[in-house]
Amino acid sequence: MTYLKKPLVGFGIAAVLLFVVAPVALGDFRLNLLAKYLCFAIIAVGIGLAWGRGGMLTLGQGVFFGLGGYAMAMHLKLADAGPGSMPDFMMLYGQLDELPWWWKPFANPIFALAATILLPMFVALLLGLLIFRRRVRGAYFAILSQALCAAFAILLIGQQGTTGGTNGLTDIQGFFGYDLNDPVNRRMIYFIIAGSLLAVLALTWQLNRSRYGELLVAVRDGEERVRFLGYDPANVKLVAYVAAAGMAGLAGALFVPAVGIISPAMIGVVPSIEFVIGVAVGGRASLVGPALGAIAVAWAKTALSEKVPSAWTYFEGLLFILPIVFLPGGLASLAGMIRRRRAVVVDNPPAPVEKTPVEVTT
Amino acid sequence: MSGLSVRDLRVVFDGFVAVGGVDLDVPAGDVRFIIGPNGAGKTTLIDAVTGLAKATGSVTFEGQELLGRKVHKIARLGVGRTFQTATVFEELTVLQNLDIAAGWARGPLTLLRTRKGVPPEVEKALETVRLTGVRDKPAGTLAHGQKQWLEIGMLLVQNAQLFLLDEPVAGMSHDERDATGELLGQLSKDHTVVVIEHDMDFLRRFARTVTVMHAGKILSEGTVAQVQADPKVQEVYLGHPVEA
Numbered sequence: 001m002t003y004l005k006k007p008l009v010g011f012g013i014a015a016v017l018l019f020v021v022a023p024v025a026l027g028d029f030r031l032n033l034l035a036k037y038l039c040f041a042i043i044a045v046g047i048g049l050a051w052g053r054g055g056m057l058t059l060g061q062g063v064f065f066g067l068g069g070y071a072m073a074m075h076l077k078l079a080d081a082g083p084g085s086m087p088d089f090m091m092l093y094g095q096l097d098e099l100p101w102w103w104k105p106f107a108n109p110i111f112a113l114a115a116t117i118l119l120p121m122f123v124a125l126l127l128g129l130l131i132f133r134r135r136v137r138g139a140y141f142a143i144l145s146q147a148l149c150a151a152f153a154i155l156l157i158g159q160q161g162t163t164g165g166t167n168g169l170t171d172i173q174g175f176f177g178y179d180l181n182d183p184v185n186r187r188m189i190y191f192i193i194a195g196s197l198l199a200v201l202a203l204t205w206q207l208n209r210s211r212y213g214e215l216l217v218a219v220r221d222g223e224e225r226v227r228f229l230g231y232d233p234a235n236v237k238l239v240a241y242v243a244a245a246g247m248a249g250l251a252g253a254l255f256v257p258a259v260g261i262i263s264p265a266m267i268g269v270v271p272s273i274e275f276v277i278g279v280a281v282g283g284r285a286s287l288v289g290p291a292l293g294a295i296a297v298a299w300a301k302t303a304l305s306e307k308v309p310s311a312w313t314y315f316e317g318l319l320f321i322l323p324i325v326f327l328p329g330g331l332a333s334l335a336g337m338i339r340r341r342r343a344v345v346v347d348n349p350p351a352p353v354e355k356t357p358v359e360v361t362t
Numbered sequence: 363m364s365g366l367s368v369r370d371l372r373v374v375f376d377g378f379v380a381v382g383g384v385d386l387d388v389p390a391g392d393v394r395f396i397i398g399p400n401g402a403g404k405t406t407l408i409d410a411v412t413g414l415a416k417a418t419g420s421v422t423f424e425g426q427e428l429l430g431r432k433v434h435k436i437a438r439l440g441v442g443r444t445f446q447t448a449t450v451f452e453e454l455t456v457l458q459n460l461d462i463a464a465g466w467a468r469g470p471l472t473l474l475r476t477r478k479g480v481p482p483e484v485e486k487a488l489e490t491v492r493l494t495g496v497r498d499k500p501a502g503t504l505a506h507g508q509k510q511w512l513e514i515g516m517l518l519v520q521n522a523q524l525f526l527l528d529e530p531v532a533g534m535s536h537d538e539r540d541a542t543g544e545l546l547g548q549l550s551k552d553h554t555v556v557v558i559e560h561d562m563d564f565l566r567r568f569a570r571t572v573t574v575m576h577a578g579k580i581l582s583e584g585t586v587a588q589v590q591a592d593p594k595v596q597e598v599y600l601g602h603p604v605e606a
Contacts, residue, residue, distance in 0.1 A: 211465065212473040214458045218451045225449045227433040228412065228442070229520055230466030 007205060010288070011198065018194040028183045035190040035258040037298040038197050039251045044279045044294035045200050045287075046247030051276070052284030053208060054240040055220035056137070060145030061248045061275050063152045064120035066267030068249030070156075071119055072256040073169035074103060075112030080173045083107075088171070095161040103162070109176065113253075120249030124242045132234035132241075137223070146269055153268035168263025175257040186258075193254045197291065200247050205287055207243070216240055274301075277316065280323045283330025293330060364424055365390040365554055366411070366524055371419040373403070373410050373578075380406040381417070382578035388524075388571075390424075393550045395557050395565050398575035399598065404558045405446065407575070408526045412436055412443050423524055438466060442522025446529050448509035452502030456493050456512055459501050460484045463516035483519050490548065491515035492541070507538035514545060525555045531564050543568045 022034055043061055050056045077087040078099075090096050106112045127148070136144060156163045164170065178185040207213050219226050219233045226233050256262050265271075275294070282293020297319060304312045323330050368386040372379070381403040388394045396404050410417035413433040421428040428436050451459050457480065464483055465473075480488075480497075488494045491511040496504065501512060510530050517525055531539045539561070546568050549555055559565055565572065565586065572589045574582040582592040589595055 206476075207474070209476050210474050211461065211468065211477050214454060214477075215462055215465070215473065217454060218459075218462050221451050221453060222449055224433075225451070226462075228437050229463050229516065230434050230437040232432075232434050 011202070014201070014288075015198060018198070019191065022194075023187065023190070028186065031190055032186055032258065033299075033302060034295075035186075035193045036255065037295045038190075038193045039255040039258060040275060040278060040294040040298050041291040042193075042197050042200050042251035042254070043248045043275050044282070044290035045197075045204050046244030046251075047276060047279045048282075048284050048287070048290030049204050049207065049247075050240045050244035051279065052286070052290065053213065053216050053220065054237055055223075056237060056241060057139075057142040057276070058145055058241070058244060059142045059276060060147075060149035060272050061244070062149045062267035062269070062272035063145075064124060064245040064248035065252040065255070065271075065275075066152060066156070066262070066264075067120040067123060068116040068252030069256050069262035069267065070163070070169065070252075071106065071112055071115040071249075072253035073172060073262045074106040075109060076172045076175065076256065077169055078103070078107045079109075079176070087169075089164050089167070089169070090161065093161050100162045116253035117246050117249045120245040120252075121242050124245030125238065128238040128241045129234075132237050135234075146272065149267070149272045150269050153264040156264045156267075164263070166264060168261060168266070169256075170261045170263070172256060172260045180257060180260060189254075189257045193258060196250060196254060200250070201287065201291065203243075207240075208287060212236075212239065273320075274316070277320050279330075281319055281330055283332025285329065286332035289330050289332030292332075365392065366556070367420075367422045368407075368411070369420040371407065371410055371417055371421060373406050373415050373417045379578050380415075381410060383419075384575075384578070384580055386573060386580065388554055388556055390554050391550065391552075393546060393555045393557070393568065393570040395559055395569035395572045396575060397559060397562075397565065397572060398581070401577075402575040403578040404575055405528055406578075408443055408528060408556075408558065411526065412441060434466070437520070437522075440521065440523035441526070442517035442520050442524065443526040444510065444513040444517065444528055444530060446532065448506070448513050450501040450504075450509050450512050450516075453500060455498050456488070456501055456504070457484065457497040459512060460487055460515055460519050464519035464521075466520070481519075483521075487515040487518040490518060491545065507534045507542070510534070510542070511545065514549070518549075523553060525549060525553050527555065527557045529558055529560065531559065531561055539564055 018038075023031060026034060043065055047058055047061060050058045081087050086096065086099055090099075106115070131141060131144065156168075157166050159165070173180055175185065175189065178188065180186065180189075215226075215231070215236055216239075219231075219236045223233045226236070252262070252267075255266075274297070278294030278297040279290040280293070281297055282291065283289030300315070301312055304315060327333060329336075366386070366388040368384055371381055371384040371386075373381040384403075384407060386407075396407070398404050406415055409415035411421050411428060413428065413431055413436045417429055419429065423439060423441055426439055428439070428441065431439075451462070454462070461477055461481065461484055464481060488497055491514055493508060493512060493515060496508065501509065504512060514525070514527070514530070531542050534542065543564065546555060546557070550570070557569075569586050572584065572586055573580060574589055574592075574595050576598045581598065582589050582595045584592075
């Protein structure tokens with residue numbers, strides 16, 4: 001079973017870094033920031049699956065991130081308010097005498113927890129059935145997912161009385177009985193997030209190496225060809241799309257206790273694009289590339305915004321353009337390139353055949 | 363009625379009649395070559411049979427109506443095809459290509475597991491199309507001829523009963539042509555094969571029956587000798603009498 005060893009070593013190193021090195025090396029503030037970055041990394045792993053492996057440029061993962069985040073935040077707000085009471089913002093706006101019916105089930109912790117993942121997956125299933133059966137793909141798919149994202153944010157903003165509007169759901173105090181102002185509990189949240197990231201990576205690793213993973217790559221590279229082999233590519237894509245939505249939902253649910261707030265500004269068009277940038281930088285088709293890319297980009301955003309606030313926007317634009325033009329495989333492809341170059345130096349065979357870069361829009 | 367049966371097939375693209383009322387019968391076990399000048403509608407005919415091009419009329423295979431079904435449903439009925447330019451999954455290995463081709467009937471649990479070893483039907487196909495030695499190479503690195511054979515191998519493991527091969531030997535070397543011809547002979551033992559081909563030498567050596575198409579219609583049909591002796595064929599397709 002030698003082929004199992006390398007990934008296991010990789011997981012071991014990641015676990016040591018996340019569970020031992022980071023908590024020791026970072027202060028409470030930085031560790032909490034890292035927790036937030038790891039949430040983005042979880043979304044990124046899903047995007048890597050859907051976009052890198054499945055060829056679906058998901059520019060609207062904010063929808064699923066938001067569904068998961070709001071589902072979690074609704075429960076936490078209700079728990080903060082206590083049984084029978086309404087969340088603070090509803091009292092403040094004073095338009096409602098009673099909790100809206102669609103808030104009520106979220107008082108149940110098990111329902112809310114399940115909803116954080118299952119609700120985004122269900123929405124993705126419905127959307128996917130409509131989109132993939134109609135053979136919407138490429139740039140049209142990307143634009144459609146982005147439009148949905150914008151629509152979702154606008155919907156949330158418009159329903160101020162029940163969703164908190166532009167402010168979102170803020171000032172979340174507790175997490176299933178644990179006080180979020182206590183640094184120990186915040187640390188616990190970090191560990192939950194780190195563990196979730198490892199679990200999501202393990203799941204995606206298995207998906208990638210399974211027969212399904214091979215089929216997904218085949219659909220990405222030759223959707224029409226796969227039909228002639230007796231498969232309906234719509235179903236193949238649907239699985240990756242729904243899985244990616246579930247991961248984004250999980251990330252949203254974990255983001256809420258880590259940051260204490262969820263608002264339309266965090267799930268709209270701009271954040272959705274930012275999720276994708278990290279994946280492009282890291283290398284969309286690899287397993288750890290998207291996660292590392294997302295962490296690196298989020299870290300760079302904080303670091304740069306702290307020093308030169310106005311520079312970030314330009315840097316972000318560059319980040320999107322540079323990998324697409326010069327390094328379509330992302331940073332993850334650098335390792336392979338170096339290995340190949342070394343092989344050339346050692347054996348001196350004829351230069352390796354240049355692979356044609358995969359089209360960006362698909 | 364076994365084999366492939368086409369009745370009054372019409373394919374019209376924006377008013378252009380690509381195939382204009384074709385009747386064609388390919389009995390089970392035949393090796394039928396379809397020839398004709400460029401634009402005769404040969405590839406469109408195959409596109410219509412496999413569900414890629416919208417058509418009217420009737421196409422049945424082993425008694426099942428194919429027109430109106432989706433591409434993947436037609437493939438599941440045992441109709442397989444190759445393409446003029448070999449289309450294999452270049453980033454996947456030969457083995458992975460074949461394993462995917464063999465798998466449309468797999469359940470979700472099998473799909474989510476990793477492939478262990480080589481399925482027997484894939485092993486057999488690898489030998490038949492002579493790719494055992496390169497099975498772990500990415501399909502993109504194969505030679506042109508090998509890609510065509512890989513496609514034929516994919517049809518084999520897909521369990522296709524009817525093979526529709528679109529110019530399988532175009533661009534092949536002499537030796538590769540001979541090998542492909544032998545492969546056709548092997549295939550014809552338990553499959554029905556329809557080949558679109560321009561290469562007259564290849565046709566003379568390996569065709570059992572020939573259909574000549576011209577301007578979307580069937581011009582002539584019969585054995586190689588019969589077709590070659592047909593003055594209509596000589597006029598439109600070859601442009602001059604054949605010395606054979």
